[in-house]
Amino acid sequence: MFELLHKKINETIDITDQDFEHVKTLFIPKKLRKKRFLLQEGDPCVYTCFVERGLLRSFRIDEKGNEHILQFGMQGWWIADLYSFLTGVGSQYNIEALEESELLLITKPSWDTLLNEVPALERYFRILIQNNLIATQNRLMRNMTISAEERYTKLISEFPDISQRVPQHMIASYIGVTRETLSRLRSQISHQ
Amino acid sequence: MFELLHKKINETIDITDQDFEHVKTLFIPKKLRKKRFLLQEGDPCVYTCFVERGLLRSFRIDEKGNEHILQFGMQGWWIADLYSFLTGVGSQYNIEALEESELLLITKPSWDTLLNEVPALERYFRILIQNNLIATQNRLMRNMTISAEERYTKLISEFPDISQRVPQHMIASYIGVTRETLSRLRSQISHQ
């Protein structure tokens, strides 16, 4: 259950087996079935979630009822409503399993404990968040500079398996267009 | 020169005077005049920059020659091309002073040294980057969910002084519209 988390942490920092044993005690393993929610809009985000296996998404629903996907959480990634997790206020996002998933959850108090007791993890999380920030900045700039078609083709070339695992209307709402528009873009692309 | 940095660090972590004296030795103070560049697209981003006083912006120029602003760097904020700084590859962004500014610069080797010698700063930077990530995610979602007019009015209400300090065409390129569009939105707003 903890293999992937152990591997991921070891990729960025050195962690002793003893420290990792301590890490284990603070996480709550959870299986989540497809279409089940880990977090509903309005509820405080009690857990930060590491995805050992499966696939989740975090998304928001606007006034018109349209979904907007902030993030896909694939194996080895973290997913949460960060602001809600840190402050305890009601969440702006929903988090839902797109596949049957195995998760490792940690509460804010446990996370604080963990960072104090295993200070080396500060660096792990700093680098994790740093990479996430870089990726989010890139996505933001892409949304401002390139067309919907380019955003689609780049996404597919970077995450080829996404089109097998995620329904098209969700890919549309990730790149920031309607399902109809993405459908038309795809048919254009296939007719060269 | 280091007052604001000291204050900012002290707001998030406890740092001894001795440690802060050490911090001081690793930064390079620099004054940058209006319209001068700290970083040009293509050059590696050698420094991460703390803004003691003044105002900078980081931006990209697309194939059509349009500017897109990633970030404004106000007093007390950090600014850099993070990816270039961390990896050493050529930068995607330009960084330019919008006002006469006083900066504190640190190189990657010095920053690495700093984090190893003053481990408490890992937490400071983790939290700094965390807040930046939250803000960037919010901006991304706003771009996908609300109209240009709303993005403008929200920006102005959150940073009221921005409209005094930054020319309108840069505000336009920050919210992701052309200068003409922003000009029209503003005249609509003023005629209720």
Add this chain to the structure above:
DNA sequence: CGCCGAGTTGAACTGAATCAAGAAACGTGG
């Protein structure tokens, strides 16, 4: 004085949204 960057305004255009309808794929219960 003349020039340049910043802002405004108008007209034509366009990429994407919206509204509407139907076809295909899926999965759940009987």
Add this chain to the structure above:
DNA sequence: CCACGTTTCTTGATTCAGTTCAACTCGGCG
């Protein structure tokens, strides 16, 4: 294992927010 309802995807017609191109004004500064 089939039947039915739901979700997903497609296609067409229309509308709309924002872009593009072009011309003009204003203020500051060398």
